[in-house]
Amino acid sequence: MSASAEILLEVGENLKKEIEKASGNEIFVRAKLNNKKIIKEIEVLARGNSYSAPAVLNDLMAGEMIIHNHPSGDLTPSAADISLAAKMAAREVGFAIINNAADQIYVVVEAGKTKETKKLDQIEILNYFKKEGKLANKLNNFSERKEQLVTAQAIIESFNKSQFNFIEAGTGTGKSFAYLIPALFYNNLNQSRIVISTNTINLQEQLINKDLLTLKRVLDFDFNAVLVKGRNNYLCLRKFKNFEKNFENQELEIKESIFKELKNWKKNTDNGEKTEINFQLKNKVWNQIAAESDLCLKTSCPFYLKCHFMQARKKIYKADILIVNHHLLLSDARVKSDTGSVDKGILPNFNHLIIDEAHNIGEIATNHLGHPLYQPLLDNWLKGLSGEKNSLLAEIRGDIAFALDSDQKRLREILDKKVIPITQKIRDLIPQYFNELKTLISDYKKKKITVDEQLKNSPKWQEFKETAENLAAYLKNNFSFLQIIYENLYLGLELETDESEMKIKSSLNRCQDLIKRVEFNLKAADTDYVFWLESSYYRGSEQVVQKSAPIDAGKFLPDLLWSKLSNLIFTSATITADNSFDYFYRETGIKKAEELKVDSPFDYSKQAELLIPLDFPDPANNNFLKELVINLKKIIIKTKGSTMVLFTSYKMLSYCYNNLKDELEKQGIRILSQSKLSRNFIMQEFKVETKTIIFGTSSFWEGVDLPGDLLKYLIVVKLPFPVPGEPLYKAKEDLLKAEGLNPFYNLALPQAVIKFRQGFGRLIRSKKDSGLIILFDRRVKSRSYGSKFLQSLPKECPVLEIDSKTIIAKIQENGV
Incomplete structure (x- = not known):
């Protein structure tokens, strides 16, 4: 597979020599193109072996191209090539493959238009931090700090040169202003959205309610900053309507006084955020009225125009600065990665990211990349498949009445003789499944035991394995029969049952996820992961959880998140150990970054x-x-x-x-x-x-x-x-x-x-x-x-x- 090698005319010989220097192995090259899309300049970023090379993506700009060679001469892109090319396309960076002679090229993604990004004026911005600057005029007890100036200067360079930066700034440096002011200036010049991620609520609130409000008064231009919260933090008006109806039918166990307070809050709330509730509300009640992604009807919802989450999302997409926490940042990245869809996440596309309180990003990433399995996860899914009034199965039964006469009998038989009995089998198996896990862990003094080959070869694990395989099989059967009903009842007919269709799609998605978790933890075979059983107490009773986590989260983070960014700043008061960033490089998986260590100004x-x-x-x-x-x-x-x-x-x-x-x-x-x-x-x-x-x-x-x-x-x-x-x-x-x-x-x-x-x-x-x-x-x-x-x-x-x-x-x- 090849294409015109015209774009290699000026650099083909140089590329060939670089490949020869690497003993014919793969190289990873940054290429700059002229206005006729001919490569005019190359820079070797990395060298690898005969089948791969490190993808170094830090400094790439829109309109440039990355090139690597296939020593085999076969220019067909691999799955990894296509995945990386798609990420580069989002940054308008081209992606191409060449042979070792550098006379054939296959362009997987064309380079986008070169964007002339405007550079930050270092002198203008640093003047804000001087003792006679605009910050001093607006802040009480402001003092010029050389540490803050040095930090701000590094951040200005990071934006101007599209760098990845590790910045350790001691307590009292004033690092939030040091990154906020350059970020706001950059956005104002280039209309480029910037995401700032923190670990604690305290810092989020400081940024949104204090620092950014101050900068509204200080800066000569306006900006729009939004604190981003997960969907589950918002009231769903459609779910509340069903909640209200069930309460009136006396199907909910909730005090009337609490219900009245909820109704009054719902009537008066502007944003529908859980944090606005000033009375005690149990999580299990909130979950019945909270927004959920897979139970959202989107534009088909009768409450769409009033939807609190959709209103919040509109603000997110219009914002210049987005304040998020590390959990939401990683959840968003994982959802987009798992689904292959940008629309499934909460955050819009962004190319600039600042991670404050960065010292624990590796630990949080480790938690987010696991596939835990615990009983409440299965129980919550089963609730929707109960035979009770208003359950999904009851709604499906009602909807079957609208099907063609010839289909009604067959669909009822699938529901009554397949789905319901299989669901009951699953319901019966779940306690057995977790009791056998409890028996496994009770043989050990520790509350956490690794699932290794020795454990997997034990008689008790073999017994558990049979139960787990049965559970997975029943889940798959349940999925198959629900899928038949979904395809024949909701896709085959134009019924006005958007809600039922949405609920069955949600149930199918969650069932698929449960199958994946059961099988992944049962096999415990992925060498990039560690698997273990953990015993803990939850609401007064012992719970055993199957857990899994990547051994080295840094191996996954570049592909998951960093590769999509043109510049990235990590900052914290504590990134280094023994004055070295080595540990942090491993935690993040980043190979190259600009480093800065600034001491605290305190005496x-x-x-x-x-x-x-x-x-x-x-x-x-x-x-x-x-x-x-x-x-x-x-x-x-x-x-x-x-x-x-x-x-x-x-x-x-x-x-x-x-x-x-x-x-x-x-x-x-x-x-x-x-x-x-x-x-x-x-x-x-x-x-x-x-x-x-x-x-x-x-x-x-x-x-x-x-x-x-x-x-x-x-x-x-x-x-x-x-x-x-x-x-x-x-x-x-x-x-x-x-x-x-x-x-x-x-x-x-x-x-x-x-x-x-x-x-x-x-x-x-x-x-x-x-x-x-x-x-x-x-x-x-x-x-x-x-x-x-x-x-x-x-x-x-x-x-x-x-x-x-x-x-x-x-x-x-x-x-x-």
């Missing part, structure tokens, strides 16, 4: 001290917890409040809480424990009540902003190493070993250092803050790797090894 020499108790037992010592409780009691009685204690496990937290609660309460001190209270409640109580102490784990290590006197003492119990032996962690270890890398120094240590830095960053939130950090883990001094943690802290921060009496004296000096 840690005066604002903070890290205290390490002398002669404290090692965490592995049996006396560690006992000594910890004794020391915590002394410290907390002295501080009386303004204190947060960070634990690395709920078990340790609960032990300390149970041994301190009563004695501290006698002193009038209340422990707000994450083992007992929700995170939001703890934060609210801590801000308004004196003499309160936070005991937190997991989520409290980051995203907590308690400036000033709210938080003056931070206690870190242990270094936050990942739990050894966890299935996912073990699989990552094995992968690193297979690559000849040391898992401790390439996985455990970087993870722990980054999380430690996050925890440390909870204390000093402004230039006026001051306080003490007390670390009870002496491994930072006793182990060789301990220096990695201390070196990761701000250079000026004093680190003192002192006895417990001196710690109490330091607390006294600090203002208690």
